[in-house]
Every structure is written in C-alpha cells, then in structure tokens.
Amino acid sequence: MSTVLNEVRRGTYLDSVALMRISGAIRSMDGVDECGLMMGTPANLRILADAGVLAAEGETAGPGDLVIAIRARDAARAAAAIAEAARILSRPKRTSGSGPAAVMPRTLRSAVAALPGANLALVSVPGAFAATEAMKALAAGLNVLLFSDNVSLDDEIALKAEARARGILMMGPDCGTAIIGGVPLAFANAVTRGDTGIIGASGTGIQEVSCLVSNGGGGISHAIGTGGRDLSREVGAITTLTALDLLDADPATRQIVLISKPPAPEVARTVLARVSRSPKRVVVCFIGAKDLDLPPNAVAGATLEDAANLALGRPVATPASLSRPTASGKLHGLFSGGTLAAEAQLILSRAGLAVASNAPVAGSAPIAEAHGRHTILDLGDDAYTIGRPHPMIEPAVRDAHIRAALESPDCAVVLLDCVLGYGSHPDPAGHIARLVEARPPGGPRIVASVTGTDADPQSRTLQVERLRAAGIEVPPSNAAATRRAVELLTQATPPERR
C-alpha cells in the first residue's frame, strides 16, 4: 500500500527547471514511486492530482506556495523523501555581486544597481508575469531576450513598440536562442565567430543553421532571435527590421541569414523591401514558402540546410536524389526542436511522402489523420510540455514515444533530433543510446541528427559517437538525416514480412 505525502512551503518560489531537477533527484530515491515539486497554481495542482500525488495538504497551496508531493512505498520512505527535498531546498542561494553584503537582488531594479554595465535582460519567468518583467527591463533601458512563451499578442506588440521607441532590441517573446558577440544566450551553441549574421524567428532553426555554418568552416557574427510571431501581420516584423538595421551597420557581419516560417504576405513584402536596401547579401529561409519575389541581393534557402549551404558557399552534406519509397513501413519522427520537425516534414513531402504532424507545415496533414501516413511529432509543442520539461531539457519525456515507435508493427524508421548546447540536457545522446540499446534485433532503423558543435558543453563528436555505438545512423544535418530516413524507407523490409 503506497503512501501519498505532501508538504506545502508557503511563499517559497523556485523556477520550474530547478524544481524538475529536485523532483528528479527525489524520484530516484529508493521506494519513491512518484514525486512532484511544483508551485501551487491551479493548473499545477491538477497535474499533481492527475499524477496521483496530491493530498489534502497540497490542495491548500496557492500560486505563491511550493508543493512537495510524494508517493512512496510506505510512510517512512515518503517522509524521508520530503526530508531530502527539504534538505536540497535549504541549500543557501548563490549570491552575486561584490562588496559588502553581496546578496542576490530580488528585483530587476536592484539587479541593475548591482551590475551597472548591464545591457540585456534575459527573462524566463512564467508567461503570466513575463510581459511585466520585460516592460520593466525596457523601462530600465535594457535590451531584452524574452524566453518565456504564453505572452499575449497584445503584450508582444506593446513591448516591441516600446522597444522600438527606445531604440532597444526586443528579442521574443518565445525567443529560445540568441548569440550576441559570440556569447550563447538561453538555448544556443558555442559556434565559431565569423561573418554570417542570423535573424531567426525560431530557436532550433537558429541553432541548426549556426551549427551547420560553424561546423562547415564558417562562423557567426551575431544570431538575433525575434520570437515566432514577429513576422505576423499584427506584430509587423518590428524586431526583424531592428535586427536588419543592426546587422547592416555591424562591421563584423558580411551576410545575413533570415529564418522564419512563411510570413504574412504583406509582412513578407515589407521585410523583403527592407532586405533590398541592405548593402549585404541576405539568405532568406522562409521554411516552406513558395514563389518569393526576392530582391537581387537575396537568395532563397528552402530548408535550414539550404540556408547554411548558401551561407557557406558549399554543401554541408552530400545531397541525395530521393526516390519515392515503395515499402509500406512508416517513418516515425520524434522531435524536440519545432523547426527541425518542420524541415523534416518539408523534405518528406518533397520526396512525395504523405506526412501527418501535430505541428503540420504546408503539405502535411493534421495528426488526427495520421493513419496511413508518416508522422512527425514536435514533442516540444505546448500540448506535450504542460507541467513537464521541454524535451531539450529532459530527454526522458520522449522515452515513451520512442519505445512505442520501436514496438510499433508499422514503424520502419525512427527519426530523431538531438539538440546540444547551453540550456540543453548534459547528455541527450547518452540518454537515447541507453534507451535503444536494449531493443531486440530486427526492429526499426534509427536515424538521428545532432545539432551542436564540438565546443558545446556536450561535444558534438562525443555525442555522435555515443549514438553510433548504439546502432543509430547520424548524418551531418537534420535535412540529411531526413533524407537518409527516406532512403531507408525505400530499402526497408515491409514489417509484415519481418
């Protein structure tokens, strides 16, 4: 008979990543079945209830209270788990700054006083509070990288208008990646510095292109994230246009790569008109866009890999001519990076395959119509990450999907991405490898791409070796991995004859 035990810490706040790490540590204790440390918002309490770890004590928590929820084999082990959580929580907080009484500032305002040269606020608080914090940063004259999502469109427009009026760069909301002056911010890679500037609406899009360029012998001056809605009609490309101004004037930038899903048509016209006045070469990668009317100084890259090829002036991988597979086995793509999932769909569609996705691009069917189609899941999509870490932070959230694909009778190829860099899990390849090494022989083939560099904390070379040792093919790019998957589909033995 298991025991559910809760403790509520009133007025205690920890960020979600920190709480997930503590939950993970507690969950690994002997006799602990399940553990959740969460702030007591109504949504989080529902998640804890659904997980069967919420007790009456936990139900009393408010949004400003921390709930420690344990389900363990017996009362003693539950109590031990609570005690361990309390021990971890009681570790003193790191201080920053110097001089007498260095204490961690409690507000952005006092942090600015502690770091007088500050020029950027990196904001990743929960979405409901994010716009307010970003506005405070703008009011303090700071450039902003707003990592948080779930910020309303109205707030985004107000923030960007305020930033434009103040001559400030407003990256995001929902900006996962930036590289400024060689410094990776949020989820970004340690790339070589060079003459290619990137402006990107998508985090993993910037990561893939910057890594391919860097690994291919080129380099990145700056990569500026705009947030996924910047090229919408409502926002009107405010950040993209600011970024073009910046990179035009930046002496280190010789050419610019612009990455986005297809913009609203009138916004595309505005942006391309601005591009036409740039003195620099611009690679336009509006993934999935057709019939772009580009100015003479611009070239179109259909995929992230195309964009990287154009920036480098040479291919990052050997292109393959794809023949349409005839076998009946299906490809199951399980992605942590949304733009990598989009690029894969595009390549599959172009190879003539019928694709369904939870995040369909032009040419793909919605996931409800997956029957008979190859599937690409973006597991970083909000629907999969409510109350759970993003798969780039915690690869384990993809485990169940990978296991299901490997056991699925119709699955011929599993296609994965593995995104390295700052912010990401310290060993995503090791996690995948351990998961698939135990698979029985004769199952689906596994192809993965690794987005990263050897200078990343995880080292791309080591991560690739780890995957290959587990029998996973690792082509040089996500596009190349997708093409290889298509090839394998062509060669695959139909599962029914396996």
Place this chain on the structure above:
Amino acid sequence: MPPEPTGGPPAEAATRLLADGPSVINVGLESFATELAGQDRPVVHVDWVPPAGGDPRLARLLAKLLT
C-alpha cells in the same frame, strides 16, 4: 499595420549590445545565469518570486500601477 521599413542607423542601446557583448540581468531560470557565469560573462541573477504572491488578479493590478 506593418511599419514602414526603417533602414536608418540603428539605435544606440541595441548597437552597444552587439558591440560590447551581453552583460546580463537574468530573471527566471537560474540555469541560464549559471551557464553565463561559467563562461565568465557578467551576469546577475534576480531572486525573482511571482509578484503579489502569485495572485493573478493582484499581479495584473500591480502591473498597471508599476510598469
């Protein structure tokens, strides 16, 4: 309505960011600050808590009075 493309000289604050490199106030996930500190970048982490104890109604009111 999309704004008219500017194409003028970029603004001072943003230009200085690119020229000087980021000097960061981190509000939110502490791991971002830890990673920047590990690269010897100037960073100060804010020991942020949800405003108004996480009460959404009060937080909205506060936002109107504070920002």
Place this chain on the structure above:
Amino acid sequence: MSRTNAAARIDIANAEALRRMLAGDPWLIDVVAARDVLPRLGQRRILHAGPPIDWARMCGPMRGAVAGIAVFEGWARDLSEAEHMAESGAFVFEPNHHHDCVGPMTGMTTPSQKLLVVENRAFGNRAYCAINEGLGKVMRFGGNDADVLDRIRWLTTEFGPALGAALRQLGGIALKPLIARGLTMGDEMHQRNVACSSLLLRQLAPAMARTSPGGEALARALAFIAGNDQFHLNVAMAMGKAIMDPARGIENSTVVTAMCRNGTDFGIHVSATGDRWFTAPVEMPQGLYFPGFSAADANPDMGDSAIVETVGLGGFAMAAAPAVVGFVGAGNAADALAITRLMREITVADNPEWAIPALDQQGVPTAIDIRLVVETGITPTINTGIAHRKPGVGQVGAGVVKAPLGCFTSALEAVAETMGVA
C-alpha cells in the same frame, strides 16, 4: 500594455513624497503639557498606539496601561475602578496618529502628560511623543503600579519642565545631524539608541545646568538620561512623525506615511489615501527573551515606534547597528547588512544624509512604496521590544517583527481605486 499613465503618475507623486521626506528639518524644541497643545484632547479621552481599537479588542498590556493612566489622570480611584469604567464605555479611545502624536508600545497619551515637541522647520509642522520612562516596569509595556505612576508624575512635574527649559535655552536641537552621527556610532534608533541618547546628553547637560534650579533635581535629571539607553527613542519617534506628516495626502503617492500597531492590529497610512487605515492582524515578534521568559509570555507587537522604520531607521538601518542583529535570530554582522539591502528593495530611494559606514556610505532605505512591497512580498522589518502578555509585567525581550502583507495589498487596491485603475 505599455508604460502606463498610472505608473508614471505614481512615480511623480512618490518623488514628491520623497522630496518632502528628505527636505524635512526636524528639531527637538520643547516639552509641553499635552492639554496645552492638543485642544481636542479633552476629559477621559485616551490616545493609544496603533490603529483604532476599542476596549473589547485591546490586548492585556494595553488594558493595563489604560487603567494606569486613568488613575494617573485622576479619572479613577484605582485600577479596578478604571477597568470598570473602561468596560462601561467611560473613555474615548483614539489613535495617537489622529492627534499629531506617537507613543511607544501601549503609547498612552493623556492631557496631564508632558510631551516632547519636534518641529519640522522646513514645513512648520510639529509632532509629539511622551518622554521615555526608562527600562523595567513601565507604562508603555502595560505597567501600572504605584512606582510606574510615580515615575510618570516625576516626568510631568520635574523632569519634563527642566528638559523643556533647557531645550528652549538651546533654541532646540537639530535632529538630522544627530541621527547621521548616531548611525556612524552603531545606533539604528529603534532597538539601540545608546549613541544618540549620549549625544543628546552632551548637548543638554550645559543647558540644563544653566536653566535648572540646580542641586539634586539637576542631578536626578542628568542621571535619568544617562541611565536610560533608550531615552532617545521617543525623540526619534516624534522626529519620524514630524518628517512623515508633510508627505501625507499627496494624490497618487503610494509611499507609506505611518506604520504602527496596537497589540491586536497592524495599521498603515499611505500618502494618497491620507488618514485611511489599512490593517491586518499583528504578528508575534521573533527575538530573544530576558532570563526567565519565553515566547509563551510574549504579547503580539505594539507601538507607534514603527514610525522610525517609516523614515528609514530601525530595521531599515540594521546595517548600522551590528550589535543588535543578534535579536533577529541567527544574526551575524553580514545579516545586518543583508536586512538593510533587502529593505532597499521596497523603498523609493536612499537618504544620502543618513549614510551607513558599513555599506560604503550608502544611505538608509527611504520612502516605502507599497507597490514594491506587494510586488516582492518583502514586508518591512521592524525592530521592537517584546511586552509580557499580562498587564503590568513589562518588557520580556526584544526582537524583530514583520509588517503583515495584508495591509499593503488592501492599501494598493484602495490607491488603484482612487486612480480609477481596476
């Protein structure tokens, strides 16, 4: 959303409140009889510490003080009669803050008492506070026996007039520089007033010698000040009130103009809402107890003395007084610095004239903004004495108490309402 009109209007109003606070020029000028300066203070009207409260809700020490002061004033023959009178509604209770007054702990102010007068010469307003009775069994902690009443009589008939004469002879004592000096000597002016009391004595002694009839009366007066480390507390309180009052009633200002407690409720005033009280149940102080006493003996927090924190001293100036930080618990000197730093998170500015050496001459955190309190959940830290929960026993310890968040949130909603922000 964009930077709202409301936020900008509040910022401007708060800058004005801060300006008035920093411009304040408080002088200790006189000692007067309460009845002479508080015309509304008629028969059987008792001013008390904290927000409004009636007899039924008063804590033990407050009731003890009420009974004692009623006997002192001659309104009752003895304590028992005084209590019956109180119960039957014979007394009118009003907060000191409604009468330009402040009082420590129970804060009894009645017509016959002698009050310190602090004049804010920049604005012309005056504030009053009774003379500190010293330590031990005293009325501010609910003491009411014959010794307690005798001491108050002595303060009224002998010491008060002598002090007043000396102050008039001096032309008053400027308090701003006195506080600045005291901060460099380890006082935070709430729990520790050793330096400021001594500095006062240095200035007062020659003048008292000059104006006093001399002999034993002078010796008693000088010995009383010299023997009371907290003599200056009541001066600091009247000063705090004199500094804060000009900052009251500024439209749109979210600066706190008073914090006080009556042993039952904690109350604040906010500039924009004038004399409207925002209250929440007062908390128990955390601290150290005199030998033989424990937390079980403690009364919930009392007194108008948090006016000292309202002007940036007391808990806000903890960094200046590492000697008292032991009262806050694990306390070491670094904790004292951290508390002042933390209080700076909820104030509009520093006061450059009241600098703290241990913080590289950073000024004390000044002008509490209720927006910042509600935003951060950081409530003011108040240094305080701890009274026995039973009337008549007196002080049993000292420590710190946190202002309850509830009064700040309700005040914020009220200011929002006055501004038409919902």
